[in-house]
Amino acid sequence: MAIVTHMKCACESCLCVIAVEDAIKKNGKSYCSEECAEGHPQGVGCGHSGCEC
Template sequence: MKEQTCDCPNCNCSVGTNGVERDGKHYCCQACADHHPKGQGCATSSGCKCGDKAQ
């Protein structure tokens, strides 16, 4: 099975086993699922900066 990419715009992280499902979409972390409130960063260890672009 192909790994699923996070549904957060500008994020290229894999959803993985700790992913969050909301409204039929799948996110790699809670910050992405919450649409980066107050610029909260992506919680993956890959150094993703999608939270910076969400503002």
């Protein structure tokens, strides 16, 4: 009986919904990827299909 909670990536322009257990945690927020967690320092998006961040 697994409790899987999904939430949206904390990145403003990110549309990804991620499982909390798979999220990249940073500053108390959960992100879909390292890029989002770092605020896109390289200007690269998370690479997930359909996501425009």
